[in-house]
Amino acid sequence: MPGREVYVGFDLGGSFLKASSFSLDGELQERRSIDTQWCMRAQNYLDLFKDAAKSLSSDKCLMGIGVAVAGVLDLDAGKIIDSPNLPVLCGVPLLGMLENSFSPIPLQMMNDANAAALGEYFAGAGEGYESMFILTLGTGVGGGFVRNGEIWRGASGMAGEIGHMAIEINGKQCTCGSHGCLEAYFSSWALVRDAKAHAKRYPDSAIGSLDKISPISLSELAGSGDDEARAIWENGGYALGVGIANIMNLLNPECIVLAGGLVNAKDYFLPTAQNAWEENSFEQASSSSKVFLGKLGEWAGVRGAIQPFL
Numbered sequence: 687m688p689g690r691e692v693y694v695g696f697d698l699g700g701s702f703l704k705a706s707s708f709s710l711d712g713e714l715q716e717r718r719s720i721d722t723q724w725c726m727r728a729q730n731y732l733d734l735f736k737d738a739a740k741s742l743s744s745d746k747c748l749m750g751i752g753v754a755v756a757g758v759l760d761l762d763a764g765k766i767i768d769s770p771n772l773p774v775l776c777g778v779p780l781l782g783m784l785e786n787s788f789s790p791i792p793l794q795m796m797n798d799a800n801a802a803a804l805g806e807y808f809a810g811a812g813e814g815y816e817s818m819f820i821l822t823l824g825t826g827v828g829g830g831f832v833r834n835g836e837i838w839r840g841a842s843g844m845a846g847e848i849g850h851m852a853i854e855i856n857g858k859q860c861t862c863g864s865h866g867c868l869e870a871y872f873s874s875w876a877l878v879r880d881a882k883a884h885a886k887r888y889p890d891s892a893i894g895s896l897d898k899i900s901p902i903s904l905s906e907l908a909g910s911g912d913d914e915a916r917a918i919w920e921n922g923g924y925a926l927g928v929g930i931a932n933i934m935n936l937l938n939p940e941c942i943v944l945a946g947g948l949v950n951a952k953d954y955f956l957p958t959a960q961n962a963w964e965e966n967s968f969e970q971a972s973s974s975s976k977v978f979l980g981k982l983g984e985w986a987g988v989r990g991a992i993q994p995f996l
């Protein structure tokens with residue numbers, strides 16, 4: 687029956703399970719954001735998946751389920767190998783558990799940055815372009831390269847890890863164990879680390895007087911004209927711009943899409959980032975690789991997760 691069949695896309699992150707239903711041609715129908723911070727066991731997550739799928743397809747026929755997960759995945763084994771934000775699910779054969787719950791409905795699983803890339807490529811800022819690189823700017827920095835509608839996965843699915851590209855030899859310590867990674871300069875945790883160091887050194891400064899240092903409070907402070915908060919965004923923005931210049935020189939994609947929560951502070955980092963990518967890339971590369979902000983916001987991943995069915 688036309689219009690009665692749906693796909694459901696999921697995006698599982700550290701704090702929320704996002705879920706949306708889509709028509710068979712990929713048009714958004716309904717969506718939900720479900721708090722997962724109380725989940726202590728894999729079964730808790732599984733129950734949330736089942737409840738959400740049921741409520742989004744209650745009077746309809748569920749034709750396929752796409753799942754995006756924040757973490758490094760072994761897609762052959764259907765496992766989450768590593769995920770700092772989902773420690774309970776590390777090593778858990780999530781794909782098999784979901785397949786058992788939803789059988790015989792077909793199921794696809796992918797990494798959340800790849801899902802966001804496909805979402806923006808097919809239904810967001812990258813629509814109509816042949817090649818697109820996405821940077822997801824949030825707690826960490828993820829990336830994905832799409833060309834002719836296909837994600838470039840690399841030899842073992844590790845392609846696109848732009849957050850851990852070194853932009854400074856022997857630079858700042860990164861959470862991955864290496865030094866000088868882009869993420870160690872421009873990510874939520876890196877900006878908060880820099881602001882905390884500033885607050886410790888200058889306790890009487892506006893940053894030192896913040897109740898809670900977060901990207902949101904730092905961006906509010908920058909918006910109120912505080913030069914020290916602005917300098918933190920600009921330093922991070924310069925590093926981001928160097929990373930973007932490297933993407934332009936290496937791949938020269940038709941467009942580069944900036945997505946993720948930090949994009950909300952674009953007024954404070956984007957002008958400096960632009961100076962940096964123009965200074966550090968070939969003119970022919972930067973003039974032909976357009977930089978856009980994502981259009982789907984935090985909902986890019988759920989849309990990308992169902993793309994394999996379309």
Ligand SMILES: [Zn+2]
Nearest residue numbers: 850860862867
């Ligand atoms: Zn790193």
